[in-house]
Amino acid sequence: MGLYRAVARPLYSLPPEAAHRLAQSILSLPLPWERIGGTPKDPALRTSLAGIELSNPVGLAAGFDKSCRHLDALGRLGFGYVIGGTITRDPRSGNAKPRIARYPGRGSMTNAMGLPNPGAEAAARTLSRSPRSGPRLASIADQGPGEVVATHALLEPHVDGVELNASCPNVSWGRDRDNEAHMALLMRELGARRTSPLFVKLPPFRSDVEREAVLALARIAQDGGADGLTCSNTRPVSDRRLSVGAGGLSGRGLFPDTVRIVGDVRAATGGALPINACGGVFSAADALACLDAGAATVQVYTGLIDRGPRVVRDIVRGLSVARSGRSLAPSSPAGQDGTRPGGLRREFGATAAAGERRPGPTGGPGGRPAGRGPEALR
Numbered sequence: 329m330g331l332y333r334a335v336a337r338p339l340y341s342l343p344p345e346a347a348h349r350l351a352q353s354i355l356s357l358p359l360p361w362e363r364i365g366g367t368p369k370d371p372a373l374r375t376s377l378a379g380i381e382l383s384n385p386v387g388l389a390a391g392f393d394k395s396c397r398h399l400d401a402l403g404r405l406g407f408g409y410v411i412g413g414t415i416t417r418d419p420r421s422g423n424a425k426p427r428i429a430r431y432p433g434r435g436s437m438t439n440a441m442g443l444p445n446p447g448a449e450a451a452a453r454t455l456s457r458s459p460r461s462g463p464r465l466a467s468i469a470d471q472g473p474g475e476v477v478a479t480h481a482l483l484e485p486h487v488d489g490v491e492l493n494a495s496c497p498n499v500s501w502g503r504d505r506d507n508e509a510h511m512a513l514l515m516r517e518l519g520a521r522r523t524s525p526l527f528v529k530l531p532p533f534r535s536d537v538e539r540e541a542v543l544a545l546a547r548i549a550q551d552g553g554a555d556g557l558t559c560s561n562t563r564p565v566s567d568r569r570l571s572v573g574a575g576g577l578s579g580r581g582l583f584p585d586t587v588r589i590v591g592d593v594r595a596a597t598g599g600a601l602p603i604n605a606c607g608g609v610f611s612a613a614d615a616l617a618c619l620d621a622g623a624a625t626v627q628v629y630t631g632l633i634d635r636g637p638r639v640v641r642d643i644v645r646g647l648s649v650a651r652s653g654r655s656l657a658p659s660s661p662a663g664q665d666g667t668r669p670g671g672l673r674r675e676f677g678a679t680a681a682a683g684e685r686r687p688g689p690t691g692g693p694g695g696r697p698a699g700r701g702p703e704a705l706r
């Protein structure tokens with residue numbers, strides 16, 4: 329039995345939040361995380377994400393390490409980059425429990441955490457004391473622009489970039505406001521201050537109305553100077569097992585949407601911004617599909633819970649093999665030097681970006697925020 333299985337198998341018999349707490353305690357131990365992860369280093373997978381140099385394009389999505397206490401151990405498992413948070417200006421305890429429900433055997437779960445986190449000052453202290461073994465980002469969100477700016481200012485000195493979470497389905501702010509005006513204001517405020525790359529994490533979309541609303545947000549982020557976009561967050565669903573009756577679906581159920589959304593957002597933003605694909609990425613084949621659709625990197629959360637830390641190794645190893653198998657493919661006209669914006673060399677991916685005609689950034693049609701109302705779990 330491998331070291332991970334021996335240490336972590338019992339986690340699966342615990343309720344989700346207890347398992348998560350135990351996993352966090354294990355991550356605090358001085359274990360050989362590189363060996364446990366076993367992730368190979370392949371120079372061919374090096375990726376520049378908006379100027380942040382990554383050893384591979386597989387990131388840890390926001391929300392796994394909400395306190396930013398375990399980013400070093402998580403990075404050493406082999407992630408190309410890790411995201412801590414989401415952090416708000418003041419500490420939050422989040423929603424009442426239960427706030428995570430699993431769908432056993434389906435590689436999916438629903439959460440209604442409500443952004444519990446220690447607050448920006450505590451997170452900044454933690455980050456200032458923890459080793460920086462690899463690239464790390466902080467995810468931030470808040471009620472008002474003043475709080476977002478304050479959180480950004482506190483955290484930015486300790487990370488390589490910031491991801492603005494403009495898409496959490498489990499908090500009430502944002503539901504009743506004009507999302508486009510709010511996004512434009514946030515981008516103005518942050519754009520004037522930031523000194524490192526700023527990413528915006530968008531909600532997912534399914535219907536045409538949602539699509540127009542999210543693409544409008546993407547263009548506003550782009551026009552406001554965002555350095556990259558993350559597509560996407562969880563999808564709102566009903567679940568009576570959660571205290572609040574609804575939450576955000578994550579995992580396998582999102583994957584087909586993820587690939588489609590990456591392609592749509594890439595086209596809407598003219599291919600000018602790197603996109604981090606997030607939602608249901610469990611394998612190298614999933615990651616390749618996202619990269620082929622135009623993503624520069626992928627982010628993983630539920631796959632880590634479902635498959636354990638070796639999921640990073642498996643994805644990176646698979647990408648490495650695919651990369652070597654495809655290296656003789658004709659180079660693509662996507663970029664002058666054969667690279668995607670912020671991404672891997674084109675021969676690594678397939679043909680999605682080849683010959684694409686990209687519209688210039690335009691103001692999108694208005695629309696209500698995407699994915700707001702809970703829907704039945706399919």
Ligand SMILES: Cc1cc2nc3c(=O)[nH]c(=O)nc-3n(C[C@H](O)[C@H](O)[C@H](O)COP(=O)(O)O)c2cc1C
Nearest residue numbers: 389390391414439493561578579607608628629630
């Ligand atoms: C329990 C849980 C907590 C999460 N918390 C956050 C969060 O604080 N901030 C955020 O931007 N995304 C959060 N997410 C969303 C993930 O970052 C990711 O976007 C989503 O789960 C889809 O990826 P996946 O299918 O690989 O899990 C959370 C997801 C889960 C399952």
